[in-house]
Amino acid sequence: MARKKTILKSHILDTAYEVVKTEGFEGFTARNIAKTMNCSTQPIYLEFKNMDDLKNELFAKVKDYLVETVFQKKRTDDAVLNTCLNYIHFAKEEPVFFRALFLGDELGADRMYALPFEAMLAAFEQEAKTKGLSKAEKKQAFEKIWIVVYGTAALVSQGLIKFDEKAVTANVKETIAKVS
Known part of the structure; x- marks a missing residue:
C-alpha cells in the first residue's frame, strides 16, 4: 500500500x-x-x-490577494483614489511583502506592473471623469498618476518618509486632478 x-x-x-x-x-x-x-x-x-x-x-x-483584498478596500467614494491609496497602504502595512513584490524583479516586473494597471483601468471605468477616456489616454493617465503613487509607496515601505494620511491623500488627489 x-x-x-x-x-x-x-x-x-x-x-x-x-x-x-x-x-x-x-x-x-x-x-x-x-x-x-x-x-x-x-x-x-x-x-x-x-x-x-x-x-x-x-x-x-x-x-x-492583491486583486481580491488589497485593491478592494473602500477608503473614499472615488474608485481611482481608492486604488492609489490602497497601494500605498499596502506598502505601509506590509513593507517587507511590498518591497519583495514591487521593488524587486523576482516575479517579473512587467507582471507586477500589470496588476495595479489593471486595477486602475477598472477604477477608471467607475468614475465619470475617466470612464470616457480612450485606452491610450487611460494608460497615459495611469503612468502620470502612478509615478507619484509608486514613489510614495516605495518611500513609505522603506521608511524613508513618514506616512501622513492627510498629506498623502491630498498629494494623490492633486495628481489625479491634474491628469483627469
Missing part, C-alpha cells in the same frame, strides 16, 4: 507565500521553505518541477 501524502502542494505554496510575506525573496529557497515546514526539500520537488514553477504558482496567489 502506498504511503499517503502528508505535505500537499497547497501547503508548500501557502508556506512559500508566508515566507515571502515575512522574509522577502531572500527566504525563498527550497531549503528555507522546507525548514519552515519542518520537512526535507523532497516534497517541494515532488510537487513542483523547480523553484521557478513554484514562483509562477506563487504569482497567481499574490495576484489573487
